[in-house]
Amino acid sequence: MTGTAGGASAPGRGRHDRGARGASMADVARVAGVSSQTVSRVSNGFSGVNEETRERVLAAMRELDYRPNSAARALKRGQFHTIGVITFTLSTTGNVRTLEGIATSAAQEGYAVTLMPVAVPTQDEVRGAFTRLGELAVDAVIVIMEVHLLDSGRLTLPPHVQVVVVDSDAGDRFAVVDTDQAGGTRDAVRHLLDLGHGTVWHLAGPSDSYAAQRRTAAWRRALEDAGRPVPEPARGDWSAESGYRAGLELAGHPDCTAVFAANDQMALGLLRALNERGRRVPDDVSVIGFDDIPESGSFLPPLTTVHQDFGEVGRRCVESALRQVRQGAAERGTTLVPTRLVVRESTGPAPTR
Incomplete structure (x- = not known):
């Protein structure tokens, strides 16, 4: 066995041991010839360190493969640079694209995203999701869910965690980021009335959905403001199949020449039903949707629809969350x-009688 006299370290051994246990801030300070406070300021990106000193500290960090303890730094600052997201479903285009916008914007700000799906939309599930996110140490929570699941009287939020709600009637309890549902609906109805249709029929979403309620209310107001008849709305559940079933009913009304569907998927089913009943689109019936999903331009005919900017919704959620955290x-x-409004080929002038 070979060794060194007096138990002295072999060349390079000290650095190897330091790498095994991880270089400390004191190690960096010693190599760079500065104080630990200076290393801390450089590590945290603070100003007040001259460029020559900063470069020397950074060089020492690289030499020692120094990794700042982000958890300890977060505890010291009281911030974790993580945003939690609670959502009921990832099966809808809107939720997925909004989540993508949140993740992209958070990453640009140096924040991670922790996703907490809720299997069943109940008060207990939502409260449990908030509790789990609190245990995972997040700075803010973005909730993509209907408002009736957010009874603030029953929810216990983690301390110092800020909340933003997406697309919900949260009133003045939380910060809310939402698409202009009423404005988009008005544009859809006016487009059809401007084409000469006497009124606009409506394929509504589920009655317990606040988004569906807003679109139905705005449709009704737009017709009333224009002095037009307000037909009884048909109702679906956001799916293409429900749009097909409702479409079979609407196709049986010969005076139905224009339909505003509350989302593009139901509009797809409606197009199929009208085709099966021999009602040509847009020659006999004009159809307009809401969402502008990626496939809407490939419908037959390509669907006129209201475009929602889900990515911008996600960006503004992150913007609001971080503003609350920083303030x-x-x-x-x-x-x-x-x-x-995105005008394609599924809408046209009212048929002449």
Whole structure:
């Protein structure tokens, strides 16, 4: 066996041991010839360190493969650079695209995202999700869920965690980011009335959905403001199959020449039903949807629809959440993201009788 006299370290052994246990801030300070406080300021990106010193500290960090203890730093600052997201379903295009916008915007701000899906939309499930996110140490929570699951009187939020709600009637309890549902609906109805249709029929979403309620209310107001008859709305559940079933009913009304569907998937089923009943689109019936899903331009015919900017909704959620975190105060009120009408080939002039 070979060794060194007097138990002295072999060349390079000290550095190897340091790498095994991880270099400390004191190690970096010693190699760079500065104080630990200076290393801390460089590590945290603070100003007040001259460029020559900063470069020397960074070089020492690289040499020693120094990894700042982000958990300890987070505890010291009281921030974890993580945003929690609670959502009921990832099966809808809107939720997935909003989540993508949240994740992209958070990453640009140096934040991670922790996703907490809720299997069953109940108060207990939502409360449990908040509790689990609190244990995972998040700075803010973005909730993509209907408002009736957010009874603030029964929810115990983790301390110092700020909340943003997506697409919900949260009133003044939380910060809300929402698509301009009413504005988009008005644009859809006016487009059809401007084409000469006497009124606009409506294929509504589920009655317990606040988004569906808003679109139905705005449709009704737009017709009333224009002095037009308000037909009894048909109702679906957001799916193409429900749109097909409702479409068979609507196709049986010869005076139905224009339909506003509350989402594109139901509009797809409606198009199929009208085709099966010999009602041509748009020659006999004009159809307009809501969402502008990626496939809507490939429907037959390509679907006129209201475009929602889900990515912008996600970005503004992160913006609101981080503003609350940095200011240390909760926000209230609603931020509306504008919609725009995308005119394709499923709408046309009212048929002549």
